[in-house]
Amino acid sequence: MLTYSFDHRGTENLYTYLYNCMKRDIVNGVLKPHEKLPSKRNFAANHGISVITVENAYGQLLAEGYIYSKPKSGFFVSPIQSQIDKEMRQTDLINTPILSEQADFMNLSSNHMPAEHFPFSVWAKLTRRILTEQDAKLLVTPPAGGVVLLREAITKHLKDFRGIHVSPEQVIVGAGTEYLYSLIVQLLGRDKIYGLENPSSKKIRRIYQAMGAKIVPLEMDHEGVMLTPENLTMPDIIQISPSHHFPTGIVTSVSRRYGLLQWANESMHRYIIEDDYDSEFRLQGKPIPSLFSMDATDKVIYFNTFTKSLAPTIRISYMVLPLPLLKRFYEQLGFYACTVSNFEQYTLAAFIKEQYFEKHINRMRNHYKGVRDQFIRLIEQSKLGEHVRISEENAGLHFLLTIKTGESDVVLKKKANAHGIQVSFLSDYYNQDYNIIKEEYQHTAIINYAGLGEADLQRVVEQLTLAWVG
Amino acid sequence: MLTYSFDHRGTENLYTYLYNCMKRDIVNGVLKPHEKLPSKRNFAANHGISVITVENAYGQLLAEGYIYSKPKSGFFVSPIQSQIDKEMRQTDLINTPILSEQADFMNLSSNHMPAEHFPFSVWAKLTRRILTEQDAKLLVTPPAGGVVLLREAITKHLKDFRGIHVSPEQVIVGAGTEYLYSLIVQLLGRDKIYGLENPSSKKIRRIYQAMGAKIVPLEMDHEGVMLTPENLTMPDIIQISPSHHFPTGIVTSVSRRYGLLQWANESMHRYIIEDDYDSEFRLQGKPIPSLFSMDATDKVIYFNTFTKSLAPTIRISYMVLPLPLLKRFYEQLGFYACTVSNFEQYTLAAFIKEQYFEKHINRMRNHYKGVRDQFIRLIEQSKLGEHVRISEENAGLHFLLTIKTGESDVVLKKKANAHGIQVSFLSDYYNQDYNIIKEEYQHTAIINYAGLGEADLQRVVEQLTLAWVG
Numbered sequence: 001m002l003t004y005s006f007d008h009r010g011t012e013n014l015y016t017y018l019y020n021c022m023k024r025d026i027v028n029g030v031l032k033p034h035e036k037l038p039s040k041r042n043f044a045a046n047h048g049i050s051v052i053t054v055e056n057a058y059g060q061l062l063a064e065g066y067i068y069s070k071p072k073s074g075f076f077v078s079p080i081q082s083q084i085d086k087e088m089r090q091t092d093l094i095n096t097p098i099l100s101e102q103a104d105f106m107n108l109s110s111n112h113m114p115a116e117h118f119p120f121s122v123w124a125k126l127t128r129r130i131l132t133e134q135d136a137k138l139l140v141t142p143p144a145g146g147v148v149l150l151r152e153a154i155t156k157h158l159k160d161f162r163g164i165h166v167s168p169e170q171v172i173v174g175a176g177t178e179y180l181y182s183l184i185v186q187l188l189g190r191d192k193i194y195g196l197e198n199p200s201s202k203k204i205r206r207i208y209q210a211m212g213a214k215i216v217p218l219e220m221d222h223e224g225v226m227l228t229p230e231n232l233t234m235p236d237i238i239q240i241s242p243s244h245h246f247p248t249g250i251v252t253s254v255s256r257r258y259g260l261l262q263w264a265n266e267s268m269h270r271y272i273i274e275d276d277y278d279s280e281f282r283l284q285g286k287p288i289p290s291l292f293s294m295d296a297t298d299k300v301i302y303f304n305t306f307t308k309s310l311a312p313t314i315r316i317s318y319m320v321l322p323l324p325l326l327k328r329f330y331e332q333l334g335f336y337a338c339t340v341s342n343f344e345q346y347t348l349a350a351f352i353k354e355q356y357f358e359k360h361i362n363r364m365r366n367h368y369k370g371v372r373d374q375f376i377r378l379i380e381q382s383k384l385g386e387h388v389r390i391s392e393e394n395a396g397l398h399f400l401l402t403i404k405t406g407e408s409d410v411v412l413k414k415k416a417n418a419h420g421i422q423v424s425f426l427s428d429y430y431n432q433d434y435n436i437i438k439e440e441y442q443h444t445a446i447i448n449y450a451g452l453g454e455a456d457l458q459r460v461v462e463q464l465t466l467a468w469v470g
Numbered sequence: 471m472l473t474y475s476f477d478h479r480g481t482e483n484l485y486t487y488l489y490n491c492m493k494r495d496i497v498n499g500v501l502k503p504h505e506k507l508p509s510k511r512n513f514a515a516n517h518g519i520s521v522i523t524v525e526n527a528y529g530q531l532l533a534e535g536y537i538y539s540k541p542k543s544g545f546f547v548s549p550i551q552s553q554i555d556k557e558m559r560q561t562d563l564i565n566t567p568i569l570s571e572q573a574d575f576m577n578l579s580s581n582h583m584p585a586e587h588f589p590f591s592v593w594a595k596l597t598r599r600i601l602t603e604q605d606a607k608l609l610v611t612p613p614a615g616g617v618v619l620l621r622e623a624i625t626k627h628l629k630d631f632r633g634i635h636v637s638p639e640q641v642i643v644g645a646g647t648e649y650l651y652s653l654i655v656q657l658l659g660r661d662k663i664y665g666l667e668n669p670s671s672k673k674i675r676r677i678y679q680a681m682g683a684k685i686v687p688l689e690m691d692h693e694g695v696m697l698t699p700e701n702l703t704m705p706d707i708i709q710i711s712p713s714h715h716f717p718t719g720i721v722t723s724v725s726r727r728y729g730l731l732q733w734a735n736e737s738m739h740r741y742i743i744e745d746d747y748d749s750e751f752r753l754q755g756k757p758i759p760s761l762f763s764m765d766a767t768d769k770v771i772y773f774n775t776f777t778k779s780l781a782p783t784i785r786i787s788y789m790v791l792p793l794p795l796l797k798r799f800y801e802q803l804g805f806y807a808c809t810v811s812n813f814e815q816y817t818l819a820a821f822i823k824e825q826y827f828e829k830h831i832n833r834m835r836n837h838y839k840g841v842r843d844q845f846i847r848l849i850e851q852s853k854l855g856e857h858v859r860i861s862e863e864n865a866g867l868h869f870l871l872t873i874k875t876g877e878s879d880v881v882l883k884k885k886a887n888a889h890g891i892q893v894s895f896l897s898d899y900y901n902q903d904y905n906i907i908k909e910e911y912q913h914t915a916i917i918n919y920a921g922l923g924e925a926d927l928q929r930v931v932e933q934l935t936l937a938w939v940g
Contacts (some may be wrong), residue, residue, distance in 0.1 A: 060756065062724050068723065078728075079766070126602035127813075131594035174786070175645040182652060186680045206805050210656045212682060254532050255539065296549065311609050313812035315645070335676050339645035340816055341781035343597075349617035367721035406899050441798035 001038050001048055004032075008033065014049055018057040018138040026044055026066045026077055033079035044394040106460050109424040111308070111397045111450040117309050117367065119360050126350045130343060138342050146173025146318070146332045147345035153352035154318055157269060161358075162279065164292035164302065170320050175339035177277070177305045177317040178207055183336070184301065184319065185211040187329055188237055188271060195235030197225055199429030200439075201246055204239070217431040220245070221265075224252030226260040238263070238275040247275070247429050247446045249392025249400060251288055261291075262300035271325075275303045280361045283369045284394040298322035306348065309361060316340050316348055368382050368397055371449050384465040397450035400426070403443045412443065412468060423447070471508050471516055474502075484519055488527040496536045496547055503549035507537060559601055574634060576930050579780070579894040581867045587837065588781050589830050596820045600813060608812050614787075614804045616643025618813040623822040624788055631828075632749065633763035634772065640790050642799065645809035647747070647775045648677055653806070654771065654789070655681040657799055658721040660706055665705030667695060669899030669911075674709070687901040690715070694722030697729040708733070709743040713758040716917045717899050719862025719870060721758055731761075734769035740794075745773045750792070752830045753839045754864040768792035776818065777912040778867075779831060786810050786818055838867055841919050845927050854935040867920035870896070873913045873938055882938060883915065889933040893917070 009017045025031045037043070040058060044051045058075055061067045067075050145151060149198045151168035158164035158171075174180040177453070181204070185194075190212040196204060198217030208215045218238065222395045225231055225240055238260060242252035252260075264270040282288065291301040305317035321329055338345075351357050372393060379385050379401075392398035403412060409425040416423045426444040452460065481486045495501045508516070508568040528545055531537045537545050548812075615621060621638035627682070628634035650675070655664075659680040666674060668687030678685045688701045688708065690705075695701055695710055708730060710711045712722035722730075734740040744761045752758065762772040775787035775819045791799055808815075821827050844862060849871070851853050863869035873882060879895040896914040920932065 025700055068728055080763075102606065112611070113609065115604065118604075118609055120601055120604045127597055129595060131590055134585065134588075134590045139583065139585045139781050139783055141582070147522060174648070176807055179809055181646070181650065190682055199501060205615075208615055210803060210806075212660055255541075258538055312611050312807075313609055314811055315807070334845065335648055335673055336648055336680075337782075337785070339649055339809055341785050344814065358585055374722055389542045438705050447728050460487060 001042065003046065006047070006049075015056040015060075016055065018049075019060050019100075022057065022061060023066055026061075031077045035077045036073075037075040039054045039074055066461070104155045106369065106420060106456060106463070107451060108448050109422045109446070110199045111448045111449055112312060114285055114453060117364060119356065122356050123347065123351065125352075126356075128349045130350065138346065140342075142338050142345070144330065144336050144338060144343060145169065145171060146338045146340060147342060147349065150345045150349035150352075151318075153349045157352055157357070158320070161287070162276070162288055162290045165293075165321065166320050170323070170326055172321060173316065173317050173318045173338060173340055173345065174305060175315045175317075177275070177303055178203070179339055180303060180317055180319045181207045182211055183333060185213050187325065187333060188235070192236040192269070195225075195231065195233055195238040196431075197240055197245060198431050199247060199426060199430075201429065204406040205431065212394075220248070220250065222250060224250055225260065226257045227256065227263070232263050236267075236269050237271050237273060239275060241275045241277060241293075242291045243276055244281040244395045245283070246396070246399070247400075247424070247426055247440075249398075250397060251395070257291055257294060260293055261297065261299060265297050271299055271301055271322075273301045273303060277305055278308050278396045279304070280309045281365055281368060281397055282395045283365065283372065288395075293322060295322075295419075296378070298324050301325065309364075310348075310357075311459065313346075314344065316344065368450060371452060371454065371457070372399065374454060375447070375449055375452075375461075378457055378461045382461050382465050384461060384469055387469045398446050401445045401447050404443065405468070406442055407443070409443065412445070415467040416464060420469040421463050421467065423459060471512065471687060472518065476517070476519075484523045485530075488519075488523065489530050492527065493536055493886040494863060495900040496531075496567055501547045502609060503547055507545040507547065507548045508544075509544055533602070559777075576890060576926060576933070577892045577921060578918050578930070579892045579916070582782060583834075587834060589826065592826050593817065595808070596811070596817045596824075596826075600816045600820065608816065610812075611766065612808050612812060612815070614806050614808060615639065615641060616808045617808060617812060617819065620815045620819040620822075621788075626660045627822055627827070628790070629750055630755070632746070632760045634760055634790065635763075636790050640793070640796055641788050642791060643786065643788045643808060643810055645787075646777060646785040647745070647773055648673070649785075649809055650773060650787055650789045651677045652681055654743065655683050657795065657803060662706040662739070663704055665695075665701065665708040666901075667710055667715060668809065668901050669717060669896060670901070671899065673903065679931065680817045690718070690720065692720060694726045695722055695730065697726065697733070702733050707737050707741050707743060709745060710761075711745045711747060712761045713746055713749040714865045716866070717868070717870075717894070719865060720866075721865070724739060730871055731765055731767065731769060735767050741769055741771055741792075743771045743773060747773070747775055748778050748866045749774070750779045751835055751838060751867055752865045753835065753842065758865075761792075762790060765792075768794050771795065779834075780818075780827070783817075784814065786814065837919060841922060841924065841927070842869065844924060845917070845919055845922075845931075848927055848931045850933050852931050854931060854939055857939045868918040869918050870917045871917050873915065875913055875938070877913075879913065882915070885937040886915075886934060891930060891933050891937065893934075 038312045040054045044054045068078050069075050151171040154171050155168045193214045194208050195216050197220045218225045245364045264272050291299045304319040387404050389402045390402045409427045424446050426441045474491045514524045538548050541547050621641040624641050626636045663677050664685045665688045686704045688695045732740050762770045772790035801828045857874050859872040861870045879897045894916045896911045
């Protein structure tokens with residue numbers, strides 16, 4: 001029978017000592033998987049200890065899964081060898097890198113604001129103030145739509161800057177636009193068909209698909225989504241960015257806007273989702289009015305985000321629901337807790353209310369304008385300038401660069417890569433299952449410049465010149 | 471024809487003045503919906519101004535939706551009256567309260583940690599340090615699973631306190647457990663059937679339903695989910711809280727745990743979701759080991775949250791994926807951005823790494839133990855004590871109070887309400903479409919005490935005595 005010496009017990013109590021001895025033998029394989037253990041009574045008698053002590057040790061081993069019991073037949077060693085293998089496997093895995101940014105590339109394919117532009121000191125000041133006040137409200141669960149103070153601040157901002165007159169109840173705050181899209185699909189139904197501009201961001205397509213909703217691509221021309229039977233018959237919901245379409249930069253014309261609103265009005269199930277993701281950064285002329293502000297019939301759901309305007313890693317976005325959907329939202333989805341931390345909601349509320357947000361936007365708009373102007377000037381002065389056409393440069397944080405070439409976008413991209421530049425093309429954003437890309441959308445690079453410092457521009461222009469016309 | 475006097479134009483330029491006049495007349499109803507406007511040429515001639523000026527004014531009105539154009543027939547006033555009605559309606563709405571806490575109630579039906587226990591000063595210190603360092607990494611989009619530093623800190627915490635040995639890749643950070651559940655349904659499939667303990671939190675049921683997944687209730691006894699054919703045939707996924715079931719407090723026995731693991735192993739589609747939501751607050755004995763740590767076959771998905779252990783309004787939870795699901799997660803859902811702000815991820819990482827989290831948990835455990843002990847002592851010393859039985863008091867932040875009475879739970883709840891106490895009963899948590907609630911689960915109140923200060927306890931006991939045993 002299994003026997004342990006208690007000579008080296010030291011200061012441990014009997015039960016813990018016994019438990020440790022057995023555990024060690026199980027882990028080391030001295031006690032084999034499925035081996036039967038002595039009965040508590042026999043084991044106690046053999047060691048001259050009480051049954052209670054053995055019971056406690058067995059109990060703890062049982063609770064932790066080292067042994068198992070079978071009714072009426074006693075205790076057995078659990079097969080834990082595979083568990084140990086697993087730990088070793090994982091020790092290997094832990095040493096592999098999780099994800100590394102490709103630091104050698106100048107990345108023109110995404111828009112990351114450089115860290116030096118984030119208003120760290122103001123943000124830190126406001127955060128400190130909010131944490132110092134240690135107000136109990138910081139720990140009170142807010143309504144599903146978010147902290148009221150923040151929603152009031154957003155409401156005022158929308159009124160002042162986007163001509164949108166709504167009440168704070170209509171503003172639903174969430175941890176990023178992607179999350180809010182998943183809520184919208186839950187609200188409107190995954191049995192609905194969602195029409196998406198083609199081209200469009202791949203991510204949006206993947207979100208709808210991951211949520212189980214069916215999507216159809218909508219053909220566009222230079223005025224936005226076309227009001228063709230092909231586009232308007234299938235979808236229940238149409239999602240557009242009328243102020244500034246990504247990636248083409250197209251502004252949806254007023255007649256298209258009214259056409260779409262009329263389409264939405266023809267059935268009670270139809271809605272338009274307006275993603276106004278970068279309307280703050282129109283670099284020329286008055287801001288384009290929001291579709292929501294033109295809609296008198298409660299058919300538009302408005303989306304915007306602080307991810308673009310403040311920092312990509314502050315995960316705060318919001319949507320504005322028309323009144324008829326508001327009741328439905330609270331009934332169907334009001335049980336969800338708001339996904340943004342209270343601390344950041346209160347900080348952002350103060351940031352907007354005390355006009356830091358407006359100042360930040362204005363400062364960034366001027367900065368981006370400066371980068372854009374210099375970038376375009378450098379291109380025009382370079383050899384590259386003779387071989388390209390620049391367009392859609394007045395809004396958002398990118399412009400389009402059409403290269404006069406017979407080479408395919410794949411080849412152009414490879415050549416740019418070989419010169420240390422990562423860049424996307426319009427053709428990357430087409431849902432190619434549906435449309436063949438027209439010649440006019442070929443050879444057109446999307447130049448995201450938000451992440452570039454002035455010092456980078458010269459190098460980018462030189463390398464692109466070498467890559468494409470060198 | 472429509473005519474404006476330019477006598478009062480002041481310093482405004484012609485185009486802006488004209489735009490403002492027309493806008494005012496449209497809003498006031500002087501210009502009626504669908505009224506045709508003069509052609510730009512006629513209008514200009516009539517006022518002795520240039521066509522360009524009229525064009526600019528019309529253009530801005532058009533862009534903002536005050537007028538619309540019909541091809542080949544000219545410009546018309548938009549029907550904006552309904553828009554104005556809408557604004558007025560919303561002004562009414564804005565003055566109604568969004569959601570108010572029922573402050574007069576002692577609320578025993580939810581567990582809100584009182585603000586004075588949140589470690590504000592440490593949290594503020596760490597936040598300040600992180601913001602002061604102004605590190606560029608704060609603005610770098612982290613991998614889909616979250617900031618690596620935080621996932622490493624969680625990994626170490628799981629190893630030290632829950633016997634869970636995993637690599638940081640397996641830890642997926644998200645904005646609250648509810649959000650992570652929606653990810654899991656996207657990962658495992660909404661065509662799967664999810665078995666949930668009955669009783670269980672209503673919220674969990676609603677999340678699965680909102681995501682479009684089918685749920686079935688699993689019958690339980692005092693050892694946890696029963697291993698009956700009824701329970702095990704239907705579901706593909708079983709979700710349990712083996713360390714401490716809510717609301718019954720049941721700990722799943724080791725034999726049931728092995729039984730469930732075996733069930734999961736019988737088909738490659740089966741998984742077990744372990745929600746370990748309050749395992750930190752076991753007030754007596756050693757912590758119950760996690761099911762994940764007993765699982766040698768990669769069939770358990772582990773969930774935990776800082777919402778319970780730190781603050782309900784810090785929205786940070788995580789799940790641990792078994793290795794076979796990890797690859798699938800990154801392929802299918804890796805495009806989602808992490809939903810938690812970087813600032814809070816870095817703050818929490820430091821909070822855990824520098825052992826503040828461990829200290830906080832220990833302090834709160836002692837605090838809760840004190841509240842529980844005093845609460846139970848007060849009940850036992852009161853007249854109420856003779857009419858109730860207290861159970862499941864050793865774990866989590868609630869205990870069960872079974873009242874010896876013939877009255878229904880509805881009546882008991884009403885009587886408590888009438889004495890200013892909000893309280894839930896076990897019967898509130900049953901999915902009553904399926905099971906008739908057994909007599910042994912009747913008349914049992916769930917006493918959540920985390921939100922109560924010591925001063926409240928005496929009052930609660932007095933009022934409950936008056937309410938229930940008069």
